[in-house]
Amino acid sequence: MLDDTLLDDPAALQGADHDHALLALAGAGARVRTALRLADASGLAGLRPEGRPRGVLVAGHGSALAAGELLAALAGTACLVTTLPPTDVVPLAREDRRLRTPVFSTGLTWQLPGWAGPLDLLVIASADGGERGLIALAEQAYARGCALAVIAPTGSDLADAALQVRALPLPFVQPSLPDREDDRGVVGRGPGEPDLPAEDPGALWAFLAPLLALTEKTGITQLPAGSLSATADWLDESAVRYRPDAAAYTNPAKSLAARLSGTVPLVWAEGPLAGAVAGRFAAQLADRAGRPALAGLLPQALLAHRGMFVGQLGGGADPDDFFRDRIDEPDPLLLQVLLLRHLPGREAATGDEAQSGGPYEQPADDDTPRGVAVARAHRLAAAHEVRLTEYASGRTDVLHALADLVALTDFAAVYLGLAAAAG
Structure with a gap:
């Protein structure tokens, strides 16, 4: 597992950043x-x-x-x-x-x-x-x-x-x-x-x-x-928000990196814009952090990744004896679902505010096909005790929404790799 304290050590992060990512x-x-x-x-x-x-x-x-x-x-x-x-x-x-x-x-x-x-x-x-x-x-x-x-x-x-x-x-x-x-x-x-x-x-x-x-x-x-x-101005603002000396509790990119530690991420997306960002994020996790991740677009991702929830990576999957001593065993890898969305003109919850921890109630005004797929994703994650976190942009300009999601996920992938290297 990743030592979360490394994410709050700017000197260690910059010392591990050999190519100045x-x-x-x-x-x-x-x-x-x-x-x-x-x-x-x-x-x-x-x-x-x-x-x-x-x-x-x-x-x-x-x-x-x-x-x-x-x-x-x-x-x-x-x-x-x-x-x-x-x-x-x-x-x-x-x-x-x-x-x-x-x-x-x-x-x-x-x-x-x-x-x-x-x-x-x-x-x-x-x-x-x-x-x-x-x-x-x-x-x-x-x-x-x-x-x-x-x-x-x-x-x-x-x-x-x-x-x-x-x-x-x-x-x-x-x-x-x-x-x-x-x-x-x-x-x-x-x-x-x-x-x-x-x-x-x-x-x-x-x-x-x-x-x-x-x-x-x-x-x-x-x-x-x-x-x-x-967009250039917004990228400058994002760089300040996600800077190395910003504490993890105020830096969403560091928080996302910590959330991914010790998990197999399923990066799901709602809509083509978020879908392109999901593919980019999976590639960056492989390149910058050396971590495998699967990207998919709803609703297809629900069908393609369903088997992973009922297998050994699911949160509730444990076929071994309950009373076995596991103190000296490493923590098992578990699934982690990250749902990327673009919700123009709406205040979109992100990070901890959007986690699924129980039954997911679909908003009354979200009965569109995409809303149905998102609700089903939350129910699937909750049923198998898999953490699902939404990251969404509410900006109406699609390019600015794109910059929102790309900046967050790019910085998170780099932080995850640097923290692992520094440790």
Whole structure:
């Protein structure tokens, strides 16, 4: 089990933060502002699209794909948004093998769907810009007549290739962080697999900001005026709220990290917006905290995860003798359900205020299909003595609600990993 006192030790947390993940998250607002400014300077301000594309494809890996999933949730039915993950990997070229530490993603490959053509927009996104497969994908899309945009670091191979295929270049804003050191004091990617480095947790907003600026121009998304700029301010406020020196009882991200300790999380979501955040949270728990988690969208998650409640992870499941001495045995892993919701215009209870501890009474004004699924989730958890906690945003602007949920869960995943490392 996690020693909760570590979460209230800022020095221990920062000492374990070899790759400055907390700083990367705290700088998300600044990266959004810089990305918007650089996107305008790169030609986005003067873009005059002839109409909305038939479909948008977002190619990349890690946070680039997460940004595509969030875009799909924000676009709704206005446009088909499809993410393109890597499909294969090839041996590294000779020049790549000469690198001191070749990164596995350099050899990844992507494939353009057969239906993609002149009516579609392909956005290629990379935090490194060295993936040979993404360069080949850009060339393939150019041959098919697709409209192209590339989000990549200035001066990278991918950014240079974007100019050759007449793609709109949208710079990827790098974090302003000190050099990272591993356990031996060597400057580099930090401890872990050298060719599979942990991803910068703030990269999501460096991808999402220019992506949304582009989709606003093309009519794919229709956010309120000033929504992107205000989101940067809200991310700054979140960084203050979730800062390392804020006590756990006043810091919801630390409280969530403590709640997850010693559990197998089921991250459930109500609606596509929260569903995209749930997938992101599960990925961050694996990457930043080394913890497995299952994400699912209601009502499908109830059917897919039902068996876990009646198995050995359920709160009331104990097939052994009641009188057996368990003093020297480790605490068993138990299920923990986290329900992410967007309740626009409503005061949404979060954390301890939304736990299910007994029969769940569905609100009289919540007889929608989603409300029925949420009520059933509470009943399932209560019946099997599994703790269920709701985390919801009541902000009416969908992008601000997204920032609410992403900031909370990103910081929680990082705190959980740092506290485990510090212990």
